[in-house]
Amino acid sequence: MKKKQKIMLIRILAAAVLLIAWNVIPLTGLLRLLCFAAVYLIIGYDILYKAGRGILRGKVFDENFLMAVATLGAFALAIYEKSGDYNEAIAVMLFYQIGELFQSLAVQKSRKNITELMDLRPDYANVESDGTLIRMDPEEIEVGTEIVVQPGEKIPIDGIVTEGTSALNTSALTGESMPRQIAPGMEAVSGCINMTGLLKIRTTKPFEESAVSKILELVQDSGSRKSQSERFISRFAKVYTPVVCIAALALAVLPPVIRLLGGMGPEWSVWIYRALTFLVISCPCALVISIPLSFFAGIGGAGREGILVKGSNYLEQLAKLKTVVFDKTGTLTKGVFEVSNIHHSTIPDEQLIEYAALAECASSHPVGLSLLRAYGKEPDRNRVTDIREISGKGILANVDGKEIAAGNGKLMDELGIEWKDCHSTGTIIHLAIDGDYAGHIVVSDMEKPDSAQAVRELKELGIRKTVMLTGDVGKVAEKVAEDLSIDEVYSGLLPADKVEKVEELLGNGTLAFVGDGINDAPVLMRSDIGIAMGAMGSDAAIEAADVVLMDDSPMKLVKAVKISRKCIRIVYQNIIFALVIKFLCLLFGAFGVANMWYAIFADVGVMVLAVLNAIRALKVHAL
């Protein structure tokens, strides 16, 4: 608790104790008034002070002024009526202060909660100097410095591993609990925790531009882009208070005047009392606080799951999502070629792969790399001689004294070897050994294992249309779309065509474009919500997108939609709940059903419940 809050707590306790005491001890007359007035000052002096200051500055409609008028009015009425019941004025002030204290504690708590969830900021970076490690401020580390990250420490700055292998815990960034293996030459992303081995990393970026700083910046800034609900509430608050005040004034004056004209007793004190009750309910703060708090909690909860939302407006739009446009490569598919099939082989499959891999051992082509990956071992280059690459067709090489030909149909034709066509989609590598056809290997970009599930679940969530855009050829694209049951597919597109397609699709409800952040910045910007996927460490994507999914799984999109829906539901619950209760209180107050006690209970109670409800938006893990 901060000092300010502690003082307030003491004041509240003191006032409560004294209030009870004065009610037990029989006090009368002036002494009674003075004793109660003292308690009133203890609990309300700052409100009175601020109200006075407000009047001097010509600001009449702030909540301090309203509370001061309501409570002083109640006091005055009690004196005028000689009832000696000063409890009401003090209780109203007391509950108001309790409410304020609770609100400030709740806000502080959730602020802390969220910063802890996003506890990414590394405090230091180790630099080796004369054989000892020195802890340095990460901000002072220059690009190209070699830093040492010990097991259990956070990687402070982005860089390339130069020495050591280890497993990284990326959960703070991605929400993913599977550790990620890392070895020399690989990129180390800041914010990950080094789990097993000592790593030496050559930094490639200054601290401020490292992933962790960017992400922290983004999360802290997220609330600055306001949602429609927030705008609605702040507009509402601006109108609400003056309207209630005018209504209060009318309530105090009109009925007695009408009664007088009608020849009845004016009952001034009754109507003034009812008007004062109005003022108690006129503070909009309860209403105003719960909305940004809900969004803040929702964005915080999403961040913990590896979903970065850049503003509450995007969270709001995500909840209304109607069309999802996917990029294919790297988004629905892995974006990496893999051996998917081997057909018509005359020798064991492993051997076929081995020959192909050895023939391709010097290749840097993605297809060649996929064969080497499928082989799984370091190729023994001594077994391979006389590699000849035939551009656009394939490779000829001598492996273990055998003449290997690996390439497409054209290569086989050129060598006069009869080959078998393949019905699978993908890139086909035909293999011939010493002039005899030995079968073919199908290499294709694999769909991600959870893409189909993600598309299905999006449908279940009420997404009307799923579209896939790709630069790939029609046959491959259609196969993927069919496998994943995507509604529409457009293939053979250049990046500029993608923008055009998205523009055509805009205007039928909220549209999100999901891409891997590479080459699709213009489309990300053009769509209602740009979602970049697997963006761990990719600045361009973090910059261009509105929502960043930190890992590669398309299921994260489903989760993002669910989180946004929960958050929006809470926001609407709070708006409606608070408005209905306030309105009922005003109504009951006007007819004299609710007295000031009810009013303050309702006011503070609604706020407490709304705040507690708002904090629920943080709990999204199980969605």
Add this chain to the structure above:
Amino acid sequence: MKQKYNIEVDCANCANLMEEAAGKVKGVKEVSVNFMALRMTVEFEEGYDPAAVMKEVRKACRKAEPDCDIEL
């Protein structure tokens, strides 16, 4: 040009008042107050000195909501 400032304010409505007041200051193109993160993001008009503008912004905010502060 865009700049971010840490702010000190107690209630959400007060933050809204600050935003409104700051938006009316000359030289401020756009301003957004984030109550939860206690941050104010100000975009300045071309040709204005941010430091001078922010002094005015603080003055305007204090007038609208006496219990607030902007770290300059």
